[in-house]
Amino acid sequence: MRVGELSRRSGVSLASIKYYLREGLLPPGERTSPNQATYDEGHVHRLRMVRALIDVGGLTVAATRDVLAAVDDPEVPLYVALGRASGTTMDPGDQDETQDETWAAAERTLAAAVDERGWAVSDENPAWHTAVGVLATYARLGDDDLSAQLGLYMRAMEEVAEREVAAVVDRGDRARTVEGVVVGTVLGDTLLAAVRRLAQQHCSLRLLGETPLRPRG
Amino acid sequence: MRVGELSRRSGVSLASIKYYLREGLLPPGERTSPNQATYDEGHVHRLRMVRALIDVGGLTVAATRDVLAAVDDPEVPLYVALGRASGTTMDPGDQDETQDETWAAAERTLAAAVDERGWAVSDENPAWHTAVGVLATYARLGDDDLSAQLGLYMRAMEEVAEREVAAVVDRGDRARTVEGVVVGTVLGDTLLAAVRRLAQQHCSLRLLGETPLRPRG
DNA sequence: ATAAACGGACAGTACTACTATCCAAAGAAG
């Protein structure tokens, strides 16, 4: 199939396909002549992935490129790509932010919670840095209820992660498995956030009899 | 205090403070003369909120403005503001997307899961639309493991939301309470996602003996 | 009295994600 059909099949504009090709999100088609190429079902699927990651997962084009590179290349560690995938990674470039007492206290809080749960995680995981950043920010805002919920969040996420990891084991070829992990992680973030909003609506209705903070639309 | 000090105290540049004032994220200071104003602790706190929502929560300036407007004005329903706060709200403007069979099937899946859990939620909650969108996207990608995890996600988020709502009841004045809800919801999304990544690392290490998908950095 | 700070307006910048135009070569249709 040629680009025109690829565009029609995927619903992505020709101009955008050319853009994704340039940016390395979509692998080049197979050459049939020095300046002509054909595309296959893999390209259609890849375009669907790209749109899902960008539109639903909220990734940037650059983050999508990195994540998909990790899917393709077994050499790129997946957690590095998934780290970049979390939009709010609070890049460790902000040295001044990480060098104060609030930050250190937040890091101790997280380390203690992780130890208590018996988690084996490394502080090289970008998520560690993000979590510490959120805790520190919350502390600076004065209310520290969030860090009080940390244990709860960890318990809930451990249960979720356990099932997710179990579901991913023995899935056939490596590419398919990694793709499943990526999509599940990125789209899962969005779904979890949405489900949390729904649960909050249900719980505030149940616990308060009515919902003073969120009147029915 | 005047802007100079406000800038020093909050760590936000003068130019950005002027920008936030223009955009309505920061209320104007109290006038001391036709073209002079003073600012108080409330402004320092507000600036910290703004930076937290933008830098840590990943909100846009416009979303931050809406969310803070809901904190200030009891007339604006909170769930509307928090809906806009979820970056990936998949605005209901995409009529074509919502009019196909995949979308309808995803909506039935969610409705069934919600009924089974006995949740009282309305499909006017923006999160409903987001959740359906994620489910539909996942279905279009071919793997439907995510919707298989839906029940698990709902159980986990119900437990989380229950504690969160309980923690927020009886908190003093309305403004403080609403602020707590907003910060907890927005920063909570980021924290939950980070904790999930950490849990995934722990679980893949525990269940697989080692971590083939995410070699240690 | 003089220098610094202020408010307000507005132009400019860097980045992101496309979108449009142009061209020469390749394919398809009559």
Place this chain on the structure above:
DNA sequence: CTTCTTTGGATAGTAGTACTGTCCGTTTAT
């Protein structure tokens, strides 16, 4: 075989976001 459309590739332009810089006429501190 010619004409029309499509393609690949390069490059320029656009719209939106989040600032940043500059100017100007007060205003306030020293």
